[in-house]
Amino acid sequence: MNGSNDDIDRIQRRLTALRTEVGKRIVGQSDVVEQLLVCLLCDGNALIESNPGLGKTTLVRTIAEATNLSFSRIQNTPDLMPADITGTEIIREAGGDREFVFERGPVFANLVLADEINRATPKTQAALLEAMQEKQVTTAGETRDLPRPFFVLATQNPIDQEGTYPLPEAQTDRFLLKILVDYPSRDEEREIVDRYTTGAPDPAVDRVLSREGLQRAQQLVRELPIADDIRDRVIDLVRATRTAENVEFGASPRASMGLVVAAKARAFLEGRSHVTWDDVAAMANPVLRHRLIVDFRAEREGTTADDVVATLLDDAD
Amino acid sequence: MSSDPDPDPDGRNAASGSPSTEAASAASGAPTAQIRAALDEVRREVRKAAVIHAAVEAALVALAANLLLALFEPGALAVHVRLPSALVTALRGVPVLGTAAPRTIGAPSLVAVALGVVAFAAGFLFRMRRPLVEQFEAANPTLRAALRTARDAVEDGHDGTMARRLYDDVIETLGETSTFELVALRRVAVTAVLIVLISIASIQVAVVDPDLGGLFGPDGGPTVEQPDDDGLQDGDQVLGDREDVQAGEELENISVTGSGEVIDEGGAGGGDNYGDVGGGSGEFDSQQAGFRGEERIEDAALVREYNLRIREIEDDETTATTQ
Numbered sequence: 001m002n003g004s005n006d007d008i009d010r011i012q013r014r015l016t017a018l019r020t021e022v023g024k025r026i027v028g029q030s031d032v033v034e035q036l037l038v039c040l041l042c043d044g045n046a047l048i049e050s051n052p053g054l055g056k057t058t059l060v061r062t063i064a065e066a067t068n069l070s071f072s073r074i075q076n077t078p079d080l081m082p083a084d085i086t087g088t089e090i091i092r093e094a095g096g097d098r099e100f101v102f103e104r105g106p107v108f109a110n111l112v113l114a115d116e117i118n119r120a121t122p123k124t125q126a127a128l129l130e131a132m133q134e135k136q137v138t139t140a141g142e143t144r145d146l147p148r149p150f151f152v153l154a155t156q157n158p159i160d161q162e163g164t165y166p167l168p169e170a171q172t173d174r175f176l177l178k179i180l181v182d183y184p185s186r187d188e189e190r191e192i193v194d195r196y197t198t199g200a201p202d203p204a205v206d207r208v209l210s211r212e213g214l215q216r217a218q219q220l221v222r223e224l225p226i227a228d229d230i231r232d233r234v235i236d237l238v239r240a241t242r243t244a245e246n247v248e249f250g251a252s253p254r255a256s257m258g259l260v261v262a263a264k265a266r267a268f269l270e271g272r273s274h275v276t277w278d279d280v281a282a283m284a285n286p287v288l289r290h291r292l293i294v295d296f297r298a299e300r301e302g303t304t305a306d307d308v309v310a311t312l313l314d315d316a317d
Numbered sequence: 318m319s320s321d322p323d324p325d326p327d328g329r330n331a332a333s334g335s336p337s338t339e340a341a342s343a344a345s346g347a348p349t350a351q352i353r354a355a356l357d358e359v360r361r362e363v364r365k366a367a368v369i370h371a372a373v374e375a376a377l378v379a380l381a382a383n384l385l386l387a388l389f390e391p392g393a394l395a396v397h398v399r400l401p402s403a404l405v406t407a408l409r410g411v412p413v414l415g416t417a418a419p420r421t422i423g424a425p426s427l428v429a430v431a432l433g434v435v436a437f438a439a440g441f442l443f444r445m446r447r448p449l450v451e452q453f454e455a456a457n458p459t460l461r462a463a464l465r466t467a468r469d470a471v472e473d474g475h476d477g478t479m480a481r482r483l484y485d486d487v488i489e490t491l492g493e494t495s496t497f498e499l500v501a502l503r504r505v506a507v508t509a510v511l512i513v514l515i516s517i518a519s520i521q522v523a524v525v526d527p528d529l530g531g532l533f534g535p536d537g538g539p540t541v542e543q544p545d546d547d548g549l550q551d552g553d554q555v556l557g558d559r560e561d562v563q564a565g566e567e568l569e570n571i572s573v574t575g576s577g578e579v580i581d582e583g584g585a586g587g588g589d590n591y592g593d594v595g596g597g598s599g600e601f602d603s604q605q606a607g608f609r610g611e612e613r614i615e616d617a618a619l620v621r622e623y624n625l626r627i628r629e630i631e632d633d634e635t636t637a638t639t640q
Contacts, residue, residue, distance in 0.1 A: 004478045005485060223477040225470040227462065273483040274466035 011217050012271045015041075017208040021066040024203040026059050027195065028188035034269065035179045035286050036063060036153070040214065041221045041265035044176025044258070045132050045152040047117075047167075047290060052157060054181045055192075060113045060153050065205045067214055069110035070147065074128075076120035078165075082127035086137040102139065107131050110147050110211065117154040118164040128152065129171050149214055169249065169293065176258050177283075178290035217268070224264040226275040233316055234259050234280055240312050241288060246298035247308055251291040259287045277317075285309050348484035352471045355491050356450055359464075363449040366499035371440035373508045379433025380515040386425035387522045394428060397421040456498040463487050 015037065022033050032048075036059065039046040048056055057073065064071035074085055087105035091098050106112065107128065114120075114128060131137050132152045136145045154175070156167075172178070184192060195203075209217075235256050242250030263279035270279075285306050292305040386394060399421050400408075408418035444452075450468060454461040467487040470480045 005482050008478065008482050220479055223479040225466050225475050225477075225480050225483055227466040228469045229465065230462075272463075273479055273486050274463045276462045 007216070008220060008273075011209075011213060011220065012268065014209045014213060015217065015269055016271075017206075018063075018066050021205045021208055022059070022062050024205055025062045026055060027191045028184045029055070029059070029181065032059070032179055032181050034266070035177055035283075036060075037269055038262050038265040038283065038286075039153075039177050039179075040067075040149070040151060041217055041268060042176055042258075042261045043149060043151075043218050044261075045154070045174065047172065047175040047178045048153055048155045048181060049158055049178060050155065050181030051183070054183070056153075056155050056181060057113060057115070060111060062205055064111040066207060067111075067209045068207045068211060069149070069151075069214075071111045071113070072106040072109035073113045073115060074106050075115045076117050076124070078119060078121060080120050080124050082124050083139070085124060085128055086131065086139050089140050100140075102142075102144070105137075107137060108144075108146060110149055110151065112150075112152045114152055114154040116157055116164075118156050118166055120165065122165055122168075125165065125167060125171065128154075129174055133174055149211060149218070169291075172290045173252055173254055175290060176262065177286040179286055180289075221261065221265045221268045224268055224273060224275065226260060226264060230263075230275055230277055230280065231260060233277065234263070237280070237284065237312055237316050238288070240315070241292055241308070244308055244312060246294055246303050247292055248295040249293040251288050255288055255291050259283060262287050281313055284313055348481050348488075349471050349474075349476060351488055352467055352484050355488055356468060356471075359453045359491070360449040362496040363452050363499060364445075366496070367441055367444035369500055369505065370444060371437045373505050373512070374440050375433045375437035377508050377512050377515070378436035379429045380512060380519060382432045383426055383429035384515055384519045384522060386429060387519065390425075394424040396424045398424060398427055453496075453499065457494055460487075460490055460494060463490065 018037065019033060026033060036046060040063070050056055061071055063069075074080075083105070085105050085107050087103050087108065089100045090103050092101045117125060117128070120128070127137075131146060132150075135148070135150050136143055138144070183189075238251050238253070238256040238259060240250075241247055241255075244250065259280060260275075262283040263275045266279040266283055267273075267275045288309050289305040292308055294303055294305055294308060298308075400419065405418060405420050408414050409416060411418065450464065454464055457464075463483065464487055467483050470483060
C-alpha cells in the first residue's frame with residue numbers, strides 16, 4: 001500500500017461516513033442517497049421526482065451540511081424571472097456615490113435545490129439549465145463563474161401538472177440522473193414520525209467531507225478504470241434504446257458517457273477500484289429513464305421507460 | 318466537530334497531491350510490470366491445468382481403446398510390431414521389467430497408444446483455443462471483473478492513481494487465490510475412477526481372452542461355439558501361408574543334433590504335447606499348432622471327401638472282384 005492508496009482509502013472512508021451522517025436525518029431511502037452521492041461524485045446534476053413531503057429538501061440540506069457545501073433553494077413559480085436566479089445589478093449608494101454592484105442570485109451556491117422546476121417559465125428554466133451546463137452565468141454583459149463544485153438538484157412533482165411547463169427533452173438530457181423518491185415503508189414512516197414529533201431538535205450532522213475532498217473524489221472517479229467489455233456493453237445498451245420496441249426516441253451519446261461515469265462513481269462509493277456490470281445495471285435506470293420517450297401505444301398500455309430499460313438489461317445479460 | 322477519527326477532513330493532502338503520491342508516480346511502470354508478470358503466471362497455471370485434464374482423458378481413451386480392441390480382436394490388427402531396440406534397451410533398464418521387457422508390441426496396443434496421444438493433443442489444443450486469462454477468470458468469478466479491468470488497463474497503458482490502486486488490489490487478490498480452482502476436480506476424479514475400472518477390466522480380459530468379434534458370424538448370425546484353445550497360437554501364424562507343393566526335386570540329408578533323452582517315446586496322448594519331446598537341452602523348441610472351428614469344419618469336409626472317394630474305390634474293386 002502506498003500513499004496514493006492511503007488517500008483513496010481515506011476518501012472512501014469519508015464517503016461511507018457521509019452516508020452515515022445522512023442516515024441520521026433521513027430514514028431509509030438508501031437508493032436515493034446512493035444515487036445523489038453518485039451524482040455529486042460525477043459532478044453532475046440530478047432531477048428528483050417525488051410527491052411532496054418525502055424529505056427532498058431535508059436530504060439535500062443534510063448532504064450540504066455534511067460536505068461543507070454552500071446551499072441555496074429556489075422555489076420556482078411562473079412569475080420567477082431569470083434574474084431572480086442568476087442575480088442582478090443594483091444601484092448602491094456609498095459615501096454619496098452611486099454605483100452598480102452585482103447582487104448574486106441563489107444560483108451562486110455549491111448545492112442548489114431548484115424546487116418544482118417545471119413550474120418556472122421556459123425562459124427561467126433555460127437560464128438555470130445554462131448555468132447548470134456551463135457552470136457560469138452571464139448578466140449585464142459580464143460572465144461570472146459559479147462556485148465549484150456546483151450541483152443543481154431539481155425537483156419535479158409528478159402530480160398536479162396544471163400550470164406547469166414540462167422540461168423539453170433536450171433540457172432533461174442535461175441532467176445526469178433522474179432519481180425517483182418513493183414512499184417509505186411502514187416501519188420507516190413510523191421511525192420518521194417518532195424522530196420528528198417529539199419536539200427534539202434535528203439530529204446534528206458532522207462535516208465529514210470538505211469541498212476539496214469532494215473534488216479529489218470526483219477526480220479519482222474519472223480515473224477509475226473500466227474494462228473494455230463492460231464499456232462496450234454500456235454503449236450497446238444505450239444504442240439499443242434507439243431501436244428498442246416501444247421507444248419513440250432513444251438516449252444520446254451523452255447517456256453513454258453518463259452511464260459509464262455513474263457506474264464508476266458507484267464502484268468508487270462501494271470501495272472498489274474497478275467497475276462491474278452490477279454497477280452499470282444499478283445506474284441504468286436513473287441515467288436512462290428521462291432520456292427515453294416511450295411511444296404512445298406503449299404508454300397507453302402502462303409501459304414505462306424503466307420497463308424498457310429493464311428489458312434491455314435482461315437482453316444484455 | 319467531526320466524529321470521524323480519521324484526521325484531515327479537508328482532504329488537503331489528497332487534493333494537493335501528497336509526496337507519497339508523487340513518489341509513486343516516479344516509480345511509474347512497476348505495477349504495470351507486476352501485473353504483466355502476474356498475467357504470465359496465470360497463463361502458465363492454466364496451461365498446467367490443461368495438461369492435467371488432457372493427460373487424464375488421454376489415459377482413459379487409450380485404456381478404453383485397448384480394452385475394446387482386446388475384446389473384438391479385429392483381424393487386421395492380429396500382428397505384432399517389433400519395438401525399436403533403443404526402446405527395448407530402455408525398458409530393460411527398468412528394474413521391474415528387466416529381461417522380461419517386451420521386444421514386440423501388439424498392434425491393438427499400439428493403436429490404443431496412438432489414440433491416447435491423439436486424445437491428449439486434441440484435449441490440450443481444445444483447452445488452449447480460449448484465451449488463457451479468460452479461463453482463469455471463469456474459474457475465479459470473484460476476481461473476474463478486477464482482473465479483466467486490470468488487463469485492459471495495462472494494455473491501454475493506464476498508470477493513474479486508481480489504475481495503480483487496481484493493480485495493487487489485483488496482485489494482492491491473486492496472491493490469495495488458489496489455482497486449484499482451475500482443475501475440475503470432479504471431472505478428474507470421475508475420469509480416474511473410470512481409468513481404474515477399465516484397467517481392471519483389461520486385466521480380466523487378458524486373463525479370460527473372450528473374442529466378442531466371433532459372436533457375430535460373417536452373415537451376422539450366431540456361430541458355432543469355439544473350443545477353448547487357451548495357450549494355443551494361431552496355426553496359420555505358426556506355419557505360415559499355405560502353399561501348393563507339387564513335388565520335391567532336391568534331396569537333402571538333414572541331421573539334427575541334440576542332447577537329452579526321449580521321454581515316453583510311445584507318445585501317450587497322441588503327441589498332443591510336443592513340448593515334452595526332446596526337452597532338456599533347450600536348443601530347439603516345439604510349437605503345437607492351433608486351429609479354429611472353421612478349420613475343423615473344413616478339415617472334416619476334406620476327410621469326408623476322402624472317405625467318400627475311398628469308399629467309391631473300394632466299391633469299384635469289390636464290384637470288379639465279384640464280376
